Amino acid sequence: MREMIALFNQSDLWREICTFCLILKDNYIKQLTVCVVLCTIFCIYLRRVKLKLNSPPCCRGWIPFLGCALDFGKSPLTFIGQKKDEHGPLFSVYVAGQTLHILTDQTMYQVFFESPCLDFELTVFDAITKAGLINKDKFIERHSKLYHAVKGTLSPLRLDDVTGAICGKFRKQFDQNYLQFIEQFECFDENFELGVQLPSIFIRKWTQARNSLLKRMSEKFFKSTHKDNMIVFWAIARILTDERVKQKLYQELNELRSEKPNNDFDLSFEDLKQLPYLRCCVQEALRLQSEGIVGRKIVKDINLLGYDLQKGDLLVLCPYWAHRNEQFFPDPEAFKPERWEGVSFARMSYRQGFIAFGGGRSQCPGRYFAHSVMQKFVASFLLQFHCTPHTPVPAASMMHLVGVQHPTSDFIVSCSKRNL
Numbered sequence: 461m462r463e464m465i466a467l468f469n470q471s472d473l474w475r476e477i478c479t480f481c482l483i484l485k486d487n488y489i490k491q492l493t494v495c496v497v498l499c500t501i502f503c504i505y506l507r508r509v510k511l512k513l514n515s516p517p518c519c520r521g522w523i524p525f526l527g528c529a530l531d532f533g534k535s536p537l538t539f540i541g542q543k544k545d546e547h548g549p550l551f552s553v554y555v556a557g558q559t560l561h562i563l564t565d566q567t568m569y570q571v572f573f574e575s576p577c578l579d580f581e582l583t584v585f586d587a588i589t590k591a592g593l594i595n596k597d598k599f600i601e602r603h604s605k606l607y608h609a610v611k612g613t614l615s616p617l618r619l620d621d622v623t624g625a626i627c628g629k630f631r632k633q634f635d636q637n638y639l640q641f642i643e644q645f646e647c648f649d650e651n652f653e654l655g656v657q658l659p660s661i662f663i664r665k666w667t668q669a670r671n672s673l674l675k676r677m678s679e680k681f682f683k684s685t686h687k688d689n690m691i692v693f694w695a696i697a698r699i700l701t702d703e704r705v706k707q708k709l710y711q712e713l714n715e716l717r718s719e720k721p722n723n724d725f726d727l728s729f730e731d732l733k734q735l736p737y738l739r740c741c742v743q744e745a746l747r748l749q750s751e752g753i754v755g756r757k758i759v760k761d762i763n764l765l766g767y768d769l770q771k772g773d774l775l776v777l778c779p780y781w782a783h784r785n786e787q788f789f790p791d792p793e794a795f796k797p798e799r800w801e802g803v804s805f806a807r808m809s810y811r812q813g814f815i816a817f818g819g820g821r822s823q824c825p826g827r828y829f830a831h832s833v834m835q836k837f838v839a840s841f842l843l844q845f846h847c848t849p850h851t852p853v854p855a856a857s858m859m860h861l862v863g864v865q866h867p868t869s870d871f872i873v874s875c876s877k878r879n880l
């Protein structure tokens with residue numbers, strides 16, 4: 461044995477074996493690296509294939525990249541309504557490189573609003589930062605604080621003070637340049653969806669309108685206030701065109717008026733408590749004309765109704781269609797304020813199929829304020845004017861996914877001041 465070792469030490473054989481081993485080792489590392497990379501790619505591929513196999517039915521359209529953007533863009537809400545009937549409770553739409561998952565199953569609302577795999581902030585992140593020129597880093601950092609500040613300021617207990625203060629501020633700011641303000645506001649609102657997606661250079665007028673409005677107040681407030689106005693319009697139009705509802709509501713309003721000294725129309729929130737039918741009318745208008753979509757960014761892969769949804773995609777609920785679910789709202793197209801009689805605010809939640817104000821920890825913090833302001837406005841208007849409609853309630857435009865539907869034509873009404 462010793463002789464053999466001596467032979468090994470002396471000869472070049474030992475060095476050659478070592479060199480050979482080093483080459484082997486070097487190659488081995490290279491091969492191992494290649495194997496690991498290939499395996500990773502394969503696993504990602506397999507996962508994608510698996511996810512694809514297990515993903516919801518998808519409307520892909522036939523145009524590469526654009527997908528079904530053309531059909532979808534023509535009338536997004538109608539498109540969603542048709543596909544929901546074709547594909548069932550969860551389906552996807554591929555539009556301009558993005559996959560949108562649309563959930564219509566009410567048993568999944570809780571998951572939608574409560575799951576940690578779904579995020580509200582990231583959904584609105586791009587639109588808000590673009591529309592409001594808010595610094596991206598600051599947005600996420602301050603969002604929660606701002607949300608709670610708005611919620612606290614607009615809590616039901618403070619509504620009388622807040623509305624007075626806000627109305628005063630509005631009047632002061634908009635007494636001058638009122639028409640210019642209206643023009644800018646309309647431009648901002650009409651083009652909101654395009655404005656937050658396109659670079660400013662392509663949509664200069666919108667950018668100018670936005671900048672000017674921002675100088676006056678925050679974007680969220682404008683967009684939200686406009687929702688109130690639209691609902692007020694729909695509520696008044698529905699009430700005036702339904703004789704039974706109109707009579708019932710006037711009876712309630714007249715009773716309150718007879719109790720008020722000097723026919724005072726400045727209704728307080730205490731007064732509103734005596735007008736339960738008015739609240740039902742506003743609530744019913746809100747049900748029928750709700751937001752097109754509320755969305756959540758998928759921040760962690762999630763399985764819903766047996767389908768795998770991938771991180772990075774967008775999952776949306778569609779309040780407009782959700783509020784036409786016969787299970788919760790029999791005879792859904794009819795304007796029936798009675799369906800809300802005896803229902804408390806606490807019960808107007810996703811558990812009862814009502815999602816006009818969203819849900820979970822991002823539920824609209826302005827909802828009590830918005831509801832009360834809408835009631836106040838409808839009541840003051842009807843108390844002050846005799847109105848006769850000359851056209852039916854206009855059809856709602858199915859174009860906007862963000863915000864409340866606009867009317868597609870004029871609603872013509874003649875009004876005369878009531879004798880007080």
Ligand code: HEM
Pocket residue numbers: 580607610680681684685687688691751754755815816817818819820821822823824825826827829830
């Ligand atoms: C008819 C009137 C209104 C409707 C239908 C409405 C509806 C909504 C909806 C659906 C959301 C998203 C909730 C979610 O995704 O879960 C939302 C969020 C929000 N709303 Fe409203 N809203 C209205 C009025 C207002 C008003 C008057 C204000 C404030 C003055 C307001 C302030 C907000 C804010 C700040 C958020 C964002 C919440 C967050 O960042 O987490 N809204 N609203």
